[in-house]
Amino acid sequence: MDDELEDKVFYQTYISHMRLLSKFAMGISPLNSTMAYIWKLLRLYCIRPEVLLFAVLCIIFVSYLHVLELWSQNVMRRVSHHFGVPLYSPRNTGRTPARSPAERNSWEEIHDYGAVYAVQGRRPRMEDRYVMSTNIKGTDVTIFGILDGHGGEFAAVFAKEQLMQKLNKKIEEAVNIAAGKVSPLPMRRNFIENKIDQEPTNDADDKKMDDTVQPPRTPGSQRRNKMKKAFSQDDDCNPTKSNCKEEHGLILGKLTSIRLAKESFLKTNNKMVKPTEHDAGYYVDRDKKINFGKMVTDLVLLTDYELVEKAKKEENVAGSTLLLAVLYKTQLIVANVGDSRGVMCDGKGNVIPMSFDHKPQQTRELKRIQEAGGFVQFKGVWRVAGILATSRALGDYPLKEKNFVIAEPDILTFELNDHKPKFIILASDGLWDTFSNEEAVAYIKDKLNEPHFGAKSITIESYNRGSVDNITVMVIVFKDGRYQIGTSNN
Known part of the structure; x- marks a missing residue:
């Protein structure tokens, strides 16, 4: 209990x-x-x-x-690789639908000798343009180019259209003259065989210099005879007499003084003077060789002048770099304005620069800018007047008028038989922000069997590495030592 x-x-x-x-x-x-x-x-x-x-x-x-x-x-990639062309052919549309952020607003062009691939990348607009023009009007001349616009696409589009129009016409005429198909226009030559316009002369002076009765002469022939008289090998001035060199020196000194005075006048006025447009015969010498470097330089400056004049009217401050490669027979002439860049992989696998960037902090460029009254300022990168990251460009008229930025190209010429190149790369600075010359060549070597010869792969890889610019890459492949691309001999 x-x-x-x-x-x-x-x-x-x-x-x-x-x-x-x-x-x-x-x-x-x-x-x-x-x-x-x-x-x-x-x-x-x-x-x-x-x-x-x-x-x-x-x-x-x-x-x-x-x-x-x-x-x-995966299936589409295999099909594209098997047939050697992309699913979306650039020959029909020029562009491919964006399939990833790296390919947003991209375009491509593929040929049997090379390819180009471009992406807008992380920029709000696509401002790059390119040129692939083979066998221009049957002349066996081929042109490749990269234009990298800034401040809009206005300058790149204008430069591409106008420069190529002028260049195609001059090349056709010059090649025909060199081949003897067309007679060059009458031209005046100075004593060192540079073809320049001479100052008007007085007929009375000609009579004093030549007492011999001559047939009626045109003003051009009078000036030529005057120059011949000044440098004749007669008793008045033959090589055995010391006064001959003295007379030569005096004339050279006068011409140099005139040239320096003209340059000083133009610089003090800070006004762009329209460059002289020469006829095609100006660029063909007596040996029938064509001076493509001089031709490209003159036409680039002329195009830049027209671009600046139009930009002023439209108040458009856009500009563009230019990298142009002219291929004729075994000669490769490369013209560069700005910071797009070209490199070559020669027959031994060596990396050969085909251009050098125009950056404001370089000694030569900095000196020129400062002599023009400008300055270079660091804002993330070195910039002309704190604005432009390249010291040479087409357009950019507010900086062009004061000569802070110029459009004169650097010209490099390569004899392809000496280098025996395997391929060349032309690209805007969007690629070179993430690749060195050596890295780019090594990368393309491993991708030459791809449909784009590595151009697409390296473009997307540059995007993945963090490039924030538009990226345009062109790869040109030379097969079996043949350099005349797009010709009947290729």
């Missing part, structure tokens, strides 16, 4: 104690009640057979779409 009573007391004490602990615990920790509420909601609304079945079906459907996309891309 006593034991039963004791058990009842113990049981009641235990129950009272547990109730007290439960109330105490619930009073200091509301988390338990919250979790209980959430679990109740899940049990009532989510963990139901129909809901779980629907979720499983959604997961299966999304996974199927993802696998289908990967499979289709």
Whole structure:
């Protein structure tokens, strides 16, 4: 009896104690009640057979779409690689639909001798342009070019259209003259065979210098005879007499003084003077060789003048760099304005620069800018007047008028028989921000078997490395030592 009573007391004490602990615990920790509420909601609304079945079906459907996309891309890649052309042919549209951020607003062009691939990348607009023009009007001359616009695409588009129009016409005329198909226009030559316009002369002076009765002469022939008289080998001035060199020196000094005075006048006025447009015969010497370097330089400056004049009227401050490669027979002439760049992989695998960037901090460029009254300031990179990151460009008329920025190209000429190149790379600075010359050549070597000869791969790789600019890459491949691209001999 006593034991039963004791058990009842113990049981009641235990129950009272547990109730007290439960109330105490619930009073200091509301988390338990919250979790209980959430679990109740899940049990009532989510963990139901129909809901779980629907979720499983959604997961299966999304996974199927993802696998289908990967499979289709792989199939298209194999088809493109097998037939050697992209699924979206640039010959029809010139552009391919963007399939990734790196390919947003991209374009491409593929030929059997090379390819170009360009992406807008992380820039809001695509301002790059390119040129691939082979066998211009049957002359066996081929031109490749990269134009990298800034401040808009106005300058790059204008420069491409106008420069190529002028260049094509001059090349056709010059090649025909060199081949003897067309006679050059009458031209005046000075004593060192540079073809320049001479100052008007006085007919009376000609008569004093030549007392011999001559047939009627045109003003041009009078000036030529005058120059011949001044440098004749007769008794008045033959090589054995010391006064001959003195006379030569005096004339050279006068011509130099006139040239320096003219340059000083132009510089002090800070006005762009329209460059002289010469006829095609001006660039063909007596040996029938064409001076493509001089031709490109003159036409680039003329195009820049026209661009600046139009930009003033439209108040457009855009500009563009220019990298132009002219291929004729075994000669490669490269003209560079700005910081696009070209490199060559020669027959031994060596990396040969085909151009050098025009940067404001370079000694030569800095001196020129300072002599013109300008300055160079560091704002992330060195910039002309704190504005432009390249010291040479087409357009940019506010900086062009004061000669802070110029458009005169550097010209480099390569004899391809000496270098025996495997391929060349022309690209805008979007590529060179992430690749060195050596890295780019090594990368393309491993990708030459791709449909784009590595141009697309290196462009996307540059984007993935963090390039923030438009990226345009052109790869030209020379096969079996043949350099006349697009001609009947190729």
